[in-house]
Amino acid sequence: MSLTARIRSRLEDTIIWALIERVQFPLNESIYKPGAIPLPEASISFMDWYLREQEKLQSRIRRYDSPDEYPFFPDAVEEPILERLSYPPILHPCSRAVNINFKIKEFYTNKFLPAVCPDFGRPDRGAQAENYGSAATCDIASLQALSRRIHFGMFVAESKFQAEEDKFTAMIRAGDREAIGNAITKPEVEKQVLARLKTKAEAHGRDLSNESYLPKIDVNAVVNMYKEFVIPLTKEVEVEYLMQRLS
Amino acid sequence: MSLTARIRSRLEDTIIWALIERVQFPLNESIYKPGAIPLPEASISFMDWYLREQEKLQSRIRRYDSPDEYPFFPDAVEEPILERLSYPPILHPCSRAVNINFKIKEFYTNKFLPAVCPDFGRPDRGAQAENYGSAATCDIASLQALSRRIHFGMFVAESKFQAEEDKFTAMIRAGDREAIGNAITKPEVEKQVLARLKTKAEAHGRDLSNESYLPKIDVNAVVNMYKEFVIPLTKEVEVEYLMQRLS
Secondary structure (H helix, E strand, O other): OHHHHHHHHHHHHHHHHHHHHOOOOOOHHHHOOOOOOOOOOOOOOOOHHHHHHHHHHHHOHHHHHHOOOOOOOOOHHHOOOOOOOOOOOOOOHHHHOOOOOOHHHHEEEEEEEEHHHOOOOOOOOOOOOHHHHHHHHHHHHHHHHHHHHHHHHHHHHHHHHHHHHHHHHHHOOOOOOHHHHHHOHHHHHHHHHHHHHHHHHHHOOOOOOOOOOOOOOHHHHHHHHHHHHHHHHHHHHHHHHOOOOOO | OOOOHHHHHHHHHHHHHHHHHOOOOOOHHHHOOOOOOOOOOOOHHHHHHHHHHHHHHHOOOHHHHOOOOOOOHHHHHHOOOOOOOOOOOOOOHHHHOOOHHHHHHHHHHHHHHHHOOOOOOOOOOOOOOOOHHHHHHHHHHHHHHHHHHOOOHHHHHHHHHOOOHHHHHHHHHHOOHHHHHHOOOOOHHHHHHHHHHHHHHHHHOOOOOOOOOOOOHHHHHHHHHHHHHHHHHHHHHHHHHHHHHHH
């Protein structure tokens, strides 16, 4: 297993654990609707308010200096209180211009959560009765892990570029996104990733204290999310990175 | 399995996952030493600065309104931006006066981390090279999960009190902490908890993508931490709660 494959595999654990924590709570859809919950800044959703504040704080401990971290709210990023990180340069500087977090938040909120959250047979009971903060705290962990996994595609793209520089250079010069997309697609690796993800979601979602309990998460929903969003969006990140790689 | 036992078991998963994330990074001991890293408020450690700021933000989404959440920095708690949570009252109000987080941070930082962190055979390489922020972010998740597990003892104590109100009332009136401690101790349950924890740490720490890799965490260090700190401190919380239960 290559280093990038190992890192990607390790990120799967993080994603699965974060999602299992999230689905302890019902959907709580009000937290994603701008205006549904009155806030100091009234025009955004509770989730966006909290995620933005979280990123503001984490930018101060230089989270976004790291080449595998991309903010959902780049305008919230502040000066770090720590010395700047001197990370060995692996990616081309164009990597900082690739950020598809808005698409990640979109599929996570509108497609994945409704498919995977238990609704306990009832609608949102309102601010005083629901775990808005707990659900959103788990969302942040999930979104950050998904974002890291998907943007990590740039490291994969860079190593593919270096392995076949002439071939990729020609495709990039020709602006041929489709050819680049085909060149980086390995259906057999995708199959392996999905199979491994299923094994992991089953294993980590099993209740080891009592096998008769229901699994902690809907394994198919997790696998489908990878198939329909995580893998295609990772590919999109790879293509976007490569398209700017010669700049 | 009772509801409290199920919740306790579920919290074990959260703790194990958080600890596995933490031990991806070396100890980074500078982050725990006041003054070792220059900060806007120079007198505290980087870890304390970050944890305090995190609690300040999470108090605004009313984390500490929840009866199973206790802050490490009660003076940092601010007014929530959400309506106050109306949680069904299960605990006696004295519960808000029981908080042993300083002891939790002490054993976690000084005993557990040095026992479990990989040091990669080298000392701290300094701010520009180390993952200070990543390690501290994982620490916060671990500390919050441990704090919840340990303070959850109050729910256990309350149910024991209600089951044998006369017996506990007499011991509380007599101020007999030792007798209370003995009355709430169930050695066979503690054994079960430790055995279950071992099974879980082994299962979750196994690398499912390649069985030949080293386990992700030192299972014995996790079990020892429970034996030497988590279980005794939970008992301390139970006794402290009961001692104030008649007020």
